[in-house]
Amino acid sequence: MRGTLAVFRRELAGYFATPVAYVFIVIFLLLTGIFTFQLGRLYENGNADLRIFFDWHPWLYLFLIPAISMRLWAEERRSGTLELLLTLPISLGGAVLGKFLAAWAFAAVALVLTFPVWITVSYLGKPDHGVILAGYLGSLMLAGGYLAIGQCISSISKSQVIAFVIAVVVCFVFMLIGFDPVLKVFRGWLPDNIVSALSSLSFLTNFESISKGVIDFRGVVFFGSLIGVFLFINAVVIEAKKG
Amino acid sequence: MIELQALRKEFGSFVAVQGISLKIDKGEVLGFLGPNGAGKSTTMKMVAGFLTPTSGTAIVAGHDVLKDPLAVKTVMGYLPEGAPLYPDMTPEGLFKFVAQARGMASDVASKRTGFVVDRLQLASVIRQPIETLSKGFKRRVGLAQAILHDPPVLILDEPTDGLDPNQKHQVRGLIQDMAKDKCIILSTHILEEVESVCTRAAIVARGRVVADETPAKLASRSKLHNAVCLKVRPPQGVMVFDELRKVAGVAEVEGNGTEDGIVTCRVIAKGGKSIVGDVSQLVRNKAWEVKEMTVESGRLDDVFRDITAAGGVA
Numbered sequence: 249m250r251g252t253l254a255v256f257r258r259e260l261a262g263y264f265a266t267p268v269a270y271v272f273i274v275i276f277l278l279l280t281g282i283f284t285f286q287l288g289r290l291y292e293n294g295n296a297d298l299r300i301f302f303d304w305h306p307w308l309y310l311f312l313i314p315a316i317s318m319r320l321w322a323e324e325r326r327s328g329t330l331e332l333l334l335t336l337p338i339s340l341g342g343a344v345l346g347k348f349l350a351a352w353a354f355a356a357v358a359l360v361l362t363f364p365v366w367i368t369v370s371y372l373g374k375p376d377h378g379v380i381l382a383g384y385l386g387s388l389m390l391a392g393g394y395l396a397i398g399q400c401i402s403s404i405s406k407s408q409v410i411a412f413v414i415a416v417v418v419c420f421v422f423m424l425i426g427f428d429p430v431l432k433v434f435r436g437w438l439p440d441n442i443v444s445a446l447s448s449l450s451f452l453t454n455f456e457s458i459s460k461g462v463i464d465f466r467g468v469v470f471f472g473s474l475i476g477v478f479l480f481i482n483a484v485v486i487e488a489k490k491g
Numbered sequence: 492m493i494e495l496q497a498l499r500k501e502f503g504s505f506v507a508v509q510g511i512s513l514k515i516d517k518g519e520v521l522g523f524l525g526p527n528g529a530g531k532s533t534t535m536k537m538v539a540g541f542l543t544p545t546s547g548t549a550i551v552a553g554h555d556v557l558k559d560p561l562a563v564k565t566v567m568g569y570l571p572e573g574a575p576l577y578p579d580m581t582p583e584g585l586f587k588f589v590a591q592a593r594g595m596a597s598d599v600a601s602k603r604t605g606f607v608v609d610r611l612q613l614a615s616v617i618r619q620p621i622e623t624l625s626k627g628f629k630r631r632v633g634l635a636q637a638i639l640h641d642p643p644v645l646i647l648d649e650p651t652d653g654l655d656p657n658q659k660h661q662v663r664g665l666i667q668d669m670a671k672d673k674c675i676i677l678s679t680h681i682l683e684e685v686e687s688v689c690t691r692a693a694i695v696a697r698g699r700v701v702a703d704e705t706p707a708k709l710a711s712r713s714k715l716h717n718a719v720c721l722k723v724r725p726p727q728g729v730m731v732f733d734e735l736r737k738v739a740g741v742a743e744v745e746g747n748g749t750e751d752g753i754v755t756c757r758v759i760a761k762g763g764k765s766i767v768g769d770v771s772q773l774v775r776n777k778a779w780e781v782k783e784m785t786v787e788s789g790r791l792d793d794v795f796r797d798i799t800a801a802g803g804v805a
Contacts (some may be wrong), residue, residue, distance in 0.1 A: 254591035258580075265579050328575030332636075335539045335571065336592040337564040490541065 251338030255346025256353075263354050272316065276358045279308055284365060296373025301365050302383040302459050306423055306452055309394050314415035316354065317398025318408040320347050321486065326406045330490065344483045348399055348475070355391040359384065379461035386458030389471035393451060394419050396478035403485045419451075426450025449474075492517050492644055492674035493538065497547035500533050507533040509698040510547060515691070517643070520670045522689035522706070523678035526799050530698040531678045532572045535646050538676070539569040551644055565593070568642035570650055574633030578622035582613055582632045585621065589636045600639075607635040610665055626653035634662065638669070645669070647677040651684060663688050682791040686710070692791075696799040706791060713789030713797075716763035719770045722783035724753050729777070732756065738773055740766040753782055763789070 263269040280301065284290050288300035324330040333343055369375045398415040405411050424430045426447040434443050447453070448470075458467035493515040500508040508530040515521045523531045536542040538549045540560040548555055554562035576585060586607070590600035608614050611631040616624055621632060630653050637645065650666070651659045659681075666675065666688050679685060685692045686706045694702040694709075702709060710716065725731050731754045732744045742761040749755070760766045767786050774781055 250594050251592055254588055257591065258577075258584075258588045261584070262577075262579060265584075327578060328571065328573060329577050331536070331541050331571040332575050332577075335541050335564055335567075335569045336589065337561050337594075338592050339561060 249342070251336070251342040252346040252349070255333075255338065255343050256350045259347055259350030260353055263350070268316075269354065272312065272354075273358045273361060276308065276312055277361060279312075280304065280362055280365070283308070290369075296369050296375040298365060298369060298375070298380050298383055301362075302387060305387045306390060306455060309391055310416060310419055310423060313355065313391060313394035314398045314401075314412045314419065316351055317395050317402055317415060318411040319402065320351065320399045321403040321482075322406055322408045322411045325403075325489075330486075334486075334490065340483050340487060344399075344479050344486070348396060348479055351395050351399065352388075352392050355395065356388055359387055359391065376461070379459075382461035383459040386455050386467065389458060389468055390451060390455045393422070393471045393474050396475040396482075397422065400478040400482040400485065403482050403489065422449060423451045426453040492552055493676065494550040495534070495538065495547070496549065498534060498537055498544050498549060499546045500530075500537060500542060501545045507698055508537070508544075511695070511698070511700055512547075513693060513700065513703070515674050515676060517674050518671055519691055520666065520675045520677065520689045522685040522692045523676060523695060524680075524682070524685060524692055524795060525678075525695035529695045529799070531695050532648055534695070535569075535648050535676065535678065536571075539567060539571075539646050540564050541571075566642055567644045567646060568637035568640065569645075570633050570637040570647040572648040574630050576621045576629060576633055576636075579620055581618050581620055582608075582624075582635070583617045585632065585636060586639060589639050593640045595640055603639055603641060607639055611635050612661070627655060627658050630654055631658070631662070634665075643673055645673055645675045645677075647675065649678055649680070651679065651681065659684070682795060686791060694795065694798050701798050702794075707788070709794055710789035710791045711763055713791070713793045714759060714763070715757075715787045715793060716789035717760040717765050717767070718787045719758040719760075719767050720756075720783070720785045720787060721758060721770070721774075722753060722755050722781070723774060724780040724782065725777070726779075727752075729779075731779070734773060734777065735770065738766065738769045740764055740769060757787075 283304040284301045288304065290300050293300065321330070324333060334340065366380055397418055398411070401415045401418060402408075402411040404414075427450070431443055431447055434446060438446075454467040454470045493513075495511050495513040497510045497512050498508055499506070499510045511530075511534055513521070523535070525531050533542065537544045538551065538556065540556050540563050544557070548557045550556070551563045552566045554566070556563045580588070586604045587600070590604070595603070608617060611634060613628065613631060613635060616628050621629060624632065630650070634647065634650055637647065651662050654662060663684065666677070669675070670688070670690075677689070689706055692702070692704060692706045692709050693700050723731065732746060735741060735744045735756070735758050740761050741758055743759040745757045745759065747755040747757065758766065758770055771784065774784075
């Protein structure tokens with residue numbers, strides 16, 4: 249617990265000690281703005297909700313989240329600081345969790361900074377604030393899912409570039425797995441129940457189930473368990489890789 | 492305080508450490524010597540709880556590193572090989588992080604930080620990113636984080652590597668000051684360092700401990716142990732070497748040249764027994780004019796080379 253907190257603080261401060269945080273936040277806000285207002289035509293649609301805004305998040309995260317997660321372990325391994333970290337009285341699980349929570353908190357800060365969009369629709373109409381809040385919760389869980397995958401992959405390679413590329417690919421698969429054309433590929437040679445199990449792993453489906461604001465915690469549980477599984481694999485990989 | 496029990500590490504088919512057993516008590520400073528790739532760092536990494544031994548274990552202050560690694564890491568300060576540090580942190584930030592991770596109370600942490608910064612002269616760089624620091628500063632920051640919590644057990648992998656002679660002297664002084672109530676293992680390539688700070692020297696070669704003695708005893712294994720270096724001006728026509736060779740206990744006389752009638756030579760003792768008395772007797776009897784006369788204690792680097800090269804072509 250103590251170790252997790254120490255790692256969490258160090259990591260979070262680390263984002264803001266370098267330009268990484270500022271570049272990331274500015275790009276994220278810029279892209280959400282362009283996608284929502286230019287491409288998504290929020291004004292022209294005339295609906296007082298943030299559906300269009302949230303619809304872009306899975307795509308934005310697909311590239312931006314691996315950019316955060318790629319350095320999490322790759323850098324520690326390359327610079328040798330992994331040895332410093334793991335010979336402090338911190339459990340491996342504590343270190344894994346601390347890193348994840350810091351990255352997730354950072355993503356949350358970027359997400360919170362999109363609040364002007366919420367203010368805009370509130371000013372223009374009467375949106376359902378519950379649904380918007382659910383959208384934010386869904387987006388946060390989605391970011392957590394991407395991050396856990398990215399962090400886990402970062403532990404496999406010393407190279408941040410490799411970590412980034414593989415993370416994007418894996419996240420892309422998880423994103424689209426519930427999508428019909430993708431499922432069709434599997435339907436040919438896999439039994440139906442496995443195909444439907446695969447489709448339930450879809451990030452898009454689960455993200456939508458949360459952000460529609462239905463009183464249904466399946467999506468939250470899904471992302472929560474997914475995060476748990478990938479962080480566990482992360483710890484196993486680190487343990488195995490250090491020899 | 493530290494007990495290595497048949498510690499062994501294999502990487503695939505390569506055996507890096509082949510069963511090292513050692514016992515180091517409080518107040519001892521064990522110098523780990525050995526050629527590169529002998530298994531020093533691997534051994535230290537295992538004791539520090541970073542690498543998992545293939546077999547055997549290490550007991551540190553009563554805790555088994557396999558069964559209770561966190562307890563071992565709590566009582567231990569560790570400077571890893573190459574002193575890796577987070578490049579974008581400042582020394583101040585790093586010490587804060589280490590103090591938090593070790594659960595130090597904030598008043599203790601600030602007191603200890605003050606102490607290490609003062610002892611290792613880090614005040615001028617405390618707020619600079621570590622990546623901008625010179626090699627000597629980085630090494631000392633690494634050492635500072637290792638001793639921050641005043642641990643009873645210290646493992647230092649090449650603590651003086653990359654330091655200038657003044658900084659080396661400073662760090663050795665610090666280690667000597669800490670030595671009496673701690674148990675310290677350090678590795679080094681600098682043999683004079685072993686003689687100045689270590690109470691014990693263990694030479695490791697090909698994953699085994701091949702010698703484990705006090706530095707003085709180890710040095711006495713040298714063929715130069717008790718050799719007498721002589722600079723004399725003998726009367727014309729006297730064969731100094733022949734006279735010296737007649738002295739009982741003399742194995743060999745090595746000449747180092749003659750200049751202006753002054754003969755310089757080294758008289759090597761048989762079996763490292765003291766011959767200085769007999770040699771000086773001879774010099775006095777023959778009434779040679781003595782310019783210089785010293786007794787050698789033996790050279791650690793000779794011993795090191797002998798031991799580690801023996802059977803090196805395996």
